[in-house]
Each structure stands twice: as C-alpha cells, then as structure tokens.
Amino acid sequence: MRTSSPTTSYPVPDAVSCRVLEVSQSWFYKWLGRAPTLRDERRADLTLAIQEVFDRSGDTYGSPRVHIELRERG
Structure with a gap:
C-alpha cells in the first residue's frame, strides 16, 4: 500500500x-x-513565464505587476 x-x-x-x-x-x-494534457502543458508554460518575470524583477513584483508584464507579452 x-x-x-x-x-x-x-x-x-x-x-x-x-x-x-x-x-x-x-x-x-x-x-x-x-500523459500531460494541453491544459497541463499551458499551466506549466504559464508557471515558467511567471517565475521568469518575477526573477527578472529581482523578486520584487507582486501579482498585479507580473500580470501586466505577461499581458504585454501577449
């Protein structure tokens, strides 16, 4: 078990x-x-993008600014 x-x-x-x-x-x-679904893959991609924006900000951006950055990327 x-x-x-x-x-x-x-x-x-x-x-x-x-x-x-x-x-x-x-x-x-x-x-x-x-196997991962398309949704799982999109979520994993989004998680990586969020982490990238946060890391580039020097760990200072909160969710509103991260959201703005991601929206600007498309």
Missing part, C-alpha cells in the same frame, strides 16, 4: 484520499500515469 502519491508531500494513504474524493483507486492510478 502506498502512503502517499509521488505528486504530493503529505503522508496520506492513497486509499484514504480516494475515499474522501469519492473516486476509485483504479481511476486514480490511471489518472496518475496519464
């Missing part, structure tokens, strides 16, 4: 998480092993 999935850092057994979320363990493991 796994005590936590590779995507989390909490020591909660997968079986307990699945029960709470009302999903089957087989569905969970199928979901866990799936």
Whole structure:
C-alpha cells in the first residue's frame, strides 16, 4: 500500500484520499500515469513565464505587476 502519491508531500494513504474524493483507486492510478494534457502543458508554460518575470524583477513584483508584464507579452 502506498502512503502517499509521488505528486504530493503529505503522508496520506492513497486509499484514504480516494475515499474522501469519492473516486476509485483504479481511476486514480490511471489518472496518475496519464500523459500531460494541453491544459497541463499551458499551466506549466504559464508557471515558467511567471517565475521568469518575477526573477527578472529581482523578486520584487507582486501579482498585479507580473500580470501586466505577461499581458504585454501577449
């Protein structure tokens, strides 16, 4: 029995998480092993862009300024 999935850092057994979320363990493991979706890829790209803007600002920009920078990029 796994005590936590590779995507989390909490020591909660997968079986307990699945029960709470009302999903089957087989569905969970199928979901866990799936290829990234287009949405997942867009979110990863956005996360990298946000980090880049924040780093270039010397870690001083807040979310409003980061948002403006990203909007200016298109």
